[in-house]
Amino acid sequence: MNTIAYTREIPVRKSYDVIVCGAGPAGICAAVAAARQGAKTALLERYGIPGGNLTSGHVGPILGSVSKGTMRDEVCTLLGVRDNDMDGKTGVAHDMEKARIALVEWIDHENIDVYLQTMVSDAVMEGNTVKGVILSTKEGLQALTASVVIDATGDGDVACFAGCEFEKGRDDGLMQPVTLEFTLDNVDEERAILCIGDIDDVQFHGQRFLDWCKQQAEAGALPKNAAAVRLHPTVYKGSRQVNTTQVNGCDSTKLETVYEAELELRRQIRLLQNFFRENLPGYENCKLVGSASTTGIRESRRILGEYVITAEELAVGKRFEDVIVHKADFLVDIHNPTGSGQAEKKIQYCIPYDLPYRCFVPRRIDGLYTAGRCISGTHRAHASYRVMSICMAMGEAVGVAAAMCAENGCTPRSLNVKALQEKLTGMGIDLFSE
Numbered sequence: 001m002n003t004i005a006y007t008r009e010i011p012v013r014k015s016y017d018v019i020v021c022g023a024g025p026a027g028i029c030a031a032v033a034a035a036r037q038g039a040k041t042a043l044l045e046r047y048g049i050p051g052g053n054l055t056s057g058h059v060g061p062i063l064g065s066v067s068k069g070t071m072r073d074e075v076c077t078l079l080g081v082r083d084n085d086m087d088g089k090t091g092v093a094h095d096m097e098k099a100r101i102a103l104v105e106w107i108d109h110e111n112i113d114v115y116l117q118t119m120v121s122d123a124v125m126e127g128n129t130v131k132g133v134i135l136s137t138k139e140g141l142q143a144l145t146a147s148v149v150i151d152a153t154g155d156g157d158v159a160c161f162a163g164c165e166f167e168k169g170r171d172d173g174l175m176q177p178v179t180l181e182f183t184l185d186n187v188d189e190e191r192a193i194l195c196i197g198d199i200d201d202v203q204f205h206g207q208r209f210l211d212w213c214k215q216q217a218e219a220g221a222l223p224k225n226a227a228a229v230r231l232h233p234t235v236y237k238g239s240r241q242v243n244t245t246q247v248n249g250c251d252s253t254k255l256e257t258v259y260e261a262e263l264e265l266r267r268q269i270r271l272l273q274n275f276f277r278e279n280l281p282g283y284e285n286c287k288l289v290g291s292a293s294t295t296g297i298r299e300s301r302r303i304l305g306e307y308v309i310t311a312e313e314l315a316v317g318k319r320f321e322d323v324i325v326h327k328a329d330f331l332v333d334i335h336n337p338t339g340s341g342q343a344e345k346k347i348q349y350c351i352p353y354d355l356p357y358r359c360f361v362p363r364r365i366d367g368l369y370t371a372g373r374c375i376s377g378t379h380r381a382h383a384s385y386r387v388m389s390i391c392m393a394m395g396e397a398v399g400v401a402a403a404m405c406a407e408n409g410c411t412p413r414s415l416n417v418k419a420l421q422e423k424l425t426g427m428g429i430d431l432f433s434e
C-alpha cells in the first residue's frame, strides 16, 4: 500500500481513570464494575447501542456458566434470563429488543461517560505504555487519556494498535466462520422442530435432523456451509432464533472480506426462510422479524498475555493461584472453517475451570488489559471461554482490577493480585470453592 503523510493536532476531550473500549458483554460489565469502584470511567462503542453480540449482534441464548456472585447473574436477571435458559442443551434466546432498552438503562444508572458511535482507531503510546486512545467521531478525531485502558473490542483492536503480539485462528491460520443470526416468528410451536446444534440428535424423516440437513446441502437445497440448521427457542412461543447462516474465510480485522460476507449472509437468510417454509412442518408461515445489525464474528485476534490458557487445561478444570474467573464452563465449540457444523468430530467438554489474571495482561505493553473473546488463550481454548456468560465475568473482574490500578497508581503487571481477589470475593464472587 502507498502511504501519505498526515499530521495534525488532535484535541484531548477528557481524561479518565479507566477507559473501556467496546461495549459488548465484557465491556459493559468492565465499565460498570470500574465505575462502581469509584473510578472515573468512559465506555466507548462504535455502534449506536451498547451490548455487542447481546444486542446488535443478535446472538442468543446467553450460554456458558461461571461461579456464583458475578455480574453475569445481575445482567441475566435484568434481561429475564433464567439459569435453565443458558444451559447448552436447552438454551432459550433472550428478547433482543428488551435487551437494547434494559442494557442502555442499566449503564445509565452508573457514573459512566458513554460515547456511542465512536470508533477507537489508535492507541496513544508513551514508550510501551498505553496512555489513551484516538477516537474517530462525528466531530473528527479526538483523544481520551486514561490511567488504564481495557480492550473489550472482541477483535483486540486497541492491543493491536498498541503493538501487542497476537495470534489468529488455528495452526493453518483459518478462523471460525462468521454468521448472521436472525429471528423467525409465526412458527407453529406444536409442530415446529427445535435443534440446538451439533450435540442435538433430534430426529426428522426417520433420521438425525442435522444429517438430513447435510443431505439437503449436498443436493444444493441449502448453502453448502449452512447445513448445520440450529433452531433455538426464544422466550416467546412460536418464535425461533436461527444460528445457521455461515461464510468461511472472513477475517473481521481485514477490510476486504467484510462486505462480501455481509451480502452472502443476508442472501442466505432469505434462502433459509424459504427453505424452512417449504420443508419444515410448522414453519409454513414463518416470518422474519429481526436480524443482527452486523455480521457476527466468532473469532479474530487473540492477544498474547503473560499466560496462554489451553483447551487441555480446560478439559481437566485447571485451577490457578491467580484465578479471577472461577468455574467457567462451556464445551470447546469450534464451528468448521472449511465446511459446516463442527470442526472436530469428537466434541471436547470441559470441567469448570479457572481463568488466571495473567491471561488478561498483554505481554510487554503496559497500561492495558484485555477482556472478552480477545484474551490470551489458544484457538481451542477460545472456543469455550468466548461465550457471553464467561465474557461478562471476565469484564467485571478486569473492571475492578483497572479501577484498583488507577487508585493505587500501579500498572496491570504490578497489581497485587491477592488484593484484587480479596476485593472480588468481598463483593460476593466465588473464586475458590471446590
Ligand SMILES: Cc1cc2nc3c(=O)[nH]c(=O)nc-3n(C[C@H](O)[C@H](O)[C@H](O)COP(=O)(O)OP(=O)(O)OC[C@H]3O[C@@H](n4cnc5c(N)ncnc54)[C@H](O)[C@@H]3O)c2cc1C
Pocket (backbone or CB within 6 Å): 021, 022, 023, 024, 025, 026, 027, 044, 045, 046, 047, 050, 051, 052, 053, 054, 057, 059, 060, 061, 062, 063, 064, 118, 119, 120, 121, 152, 153, 154, 155, 157, 178, 179, 180, 181, 243, 295, 296, 297, 298, 371, 372, 373, 374, 386, 387, 388, 389, 391
Ligand atoms: C454468530 C455467533 C453466534 C454465537 N452464539 C453464541 C451463543 O449462542 N451464546 C453465547 O453465549 N455466545 C455466542 N457467541 C459468542 C459470543 O457472542 C461472543 O464471543 C461474545 O459476545 C464476545 O463478547 P465480547 O464482549 O468479547 O465481544 P462482542 O460481543 O463482540 O463486543 C465487542 C464490542 O466492541 C465494539 N467494538 C469493536 N471494535 C471497536 C472499536 N475499534 N471501537 C469501538 N468499539 C468497538 C463492537 O461494536 C462490540 O459492541 C456467538 C458468536 C457469534 C458471532
